[in-house]
Amino acid sequence: MTQSPQDLCHALMDAAKKAGADGVDTMAAKGQSVSIEVREGALEHAERSEGIDLGLRVFVGRQQALVSSSDARPETLLAMAERAVAMAKEAPEDPYSGLADPSQLIQDWDLAAFELEDPAVEPAPEALKDDALAAEAACQAIEGITQVQSAGASYGSHSVHLAASNGFSGGYRRTSRSLSCVGIAGAGAGMERDYDGDSRTYQSDLRAAADIGRIAGERAVERLDARKPVTGTYPVLFDERISSSLIGHLLGAVNGASIARGSSWLKDNLGEQVLPAHLSVIEDPFRPRITGSRPFDGEGLPTQRREIVQDGVLTGWTLDLASARKLGLDSSGNAARGIGSVPSPSNWNIELTSGDQSREDLIRGMGTGLLVTSMIGSTINPNTGDYSRGASGFWVENGEIAYPVNECTIAGNLRDMLMRIIPANDARSYLSRVVPSLLIEGMTLAGN
Incomplete structure (x- = not known):
């Protein structure tokens, strides 16, 4: 069963303490993204990525070391902890390094008030493609545009968690939705290009694809001569x-x-x-x-x-x-x-x-x-x-x-x-x- 970013942070912290660290802080980021690019009315590139990244910082006295990995297997967590502690023991002392005092830490927060995550479902690749095509078409329709260099749409969702041996543990999840277009006007040495784009947390806030394409085209044409x-x-x-x-x-x-x-x-x-x-x-x-x-x-x-x-x-x-x-x-x-x-x-x-x-x-x-x-x-x-x-x-x-x-x-x-x-x-x-x-x-x- 896949562990959550929170579980991975605490597993890393436990491993580092057992390896001899005096202080530990950990970070885990888990995300997925989808991006679509179109060209001349057809799909040019589609990519989907998913993964998790782990960061571990340890302190041995006033010596510190940092290691990272994208492998969340238990044996890797142990190896990270042992390697980080060994590195810290060889590092120079830094009198200003160290974790926060527990009295400095945030005590409570209301994530809902930040609205970092769009509750709407992840858009289908076809919906992203339709947005990119609409932006491209609007750009190409501007008189003077010789070609649309690129038009693309993407969606991402990422969870981040932080935990430390001073008692802090907290995280949140973010979503993002973006759309962009680059238009080219003129040719040869007189070629000019410009762009427009938008990126929002909530899909419903994103500007219309046709507006983004149109503005990219108008900006490129305005730069001619x-x-x-x-x-x-x-x-x-x-x-x-x-x-x-x-x-x-x-x-x-x-x-x-x-x-x-x-x-x-x-x-x-x-x-x-x-x-x-x-x-x-x-x-x-x-x-x-x-x-x-x-x-x-x-x-x-x-x-x-x-x-x-x-x-x-x-x-x-x-x-x-x-x-x-x-x-x-x-x-x-x-x-x-x-x-x-x-x-x-x-x-x-x-x-x-x-x-x-x-x-x-x-x-x-x-x-x-x-x-x-x-x-x-x-x-x-x-x-x-x-x-x-x-x-x-x-x-x-x-x-x-x-x-x-x-x-x-x-x-x-x-x-x-x-x-x-x-x-x-x-x-x-x-x-x-x-x-x-x-x-x-x-x-x-x-x-x-």
Whole structure:
């Protein structure tokens, strides 16, 4: 009989204790997924996968080791435990490693409130294929589309359980349903492509396949006959599709691991203004049906709603237990744990305060500048915040979109850039990172 993730975690923990571990934490993830891709009206690829992965971390004093496996046989669990303990005995001491004190652990939670699992039955492969075909057909119907590169639909269901020798044991199950389409317009050197897609916890929340295909096609056609923009200093509007990357750089700079290493351009700015005074960055792991929601972190601590930036002022770091101990602080309940990795600080759901203008209002007000809709590559200095990225999008003249542009570079310094952001009101509330389009005045643009 197949053991549950919870049973496997406790079996691993028992084996590690018998092998000589002073402390143990375990993780088991069991999942199944189905993905369908179509091309030219026919099935191109179908895949179904099922499996279970196990992670075991042991402590011998202040020495730790981690092993993982996808084999759940009893003899493998014993071998994992013995190997992990032997490895830990050879590892260097880490004064900051260790499990949470029992008093820090979450005591109870209501999983139903998070709505992480769609109660609807798993969709049949034929239903996934029909969605993918509908997206492909809608994309192909757009005038100017020469081919649909890909259209696909998928479904996944995953159960995760964590258990540790400090008394913690907890888990949850998630479902996901996604649909995407990539359209190609033009040919040869003038070929352009763009995409659209959606991913939700609940099937009923997923956007219509025809809308996704249509938008992918329209976006690809809009990019035809792109030029290089003029080099100079201009306002740059980061489209809502990619604007969350800017807030991502801020989140990376306040990550406790970076702060503990001293390798962050914000390491000396706690309690200081880092955004305009009317803007806040809120982390909320309790939003229903959102991928970043969870009741506890990877070390069994309760997650919490917190304002990372409050009215423009940086209020704290994102911490797991190890980084908190290094800094002499308390964990913020932000430990993320992978099967084959030790816990590390990570953010859950993030929301930046929205503005009171639409994206179109910001375009009208920016005069001449660049609307960025996609970016490639990056050169970002984590110590200084110097920022440089390849970009493409649309050139704006006299407050109106004039023509598509590509092969340009935008540059600045994140500290200065974030202090000048002007948000629109077009953020998608169902994403894990809710960030609207962001206008930044005076960025350096390298084109022709």
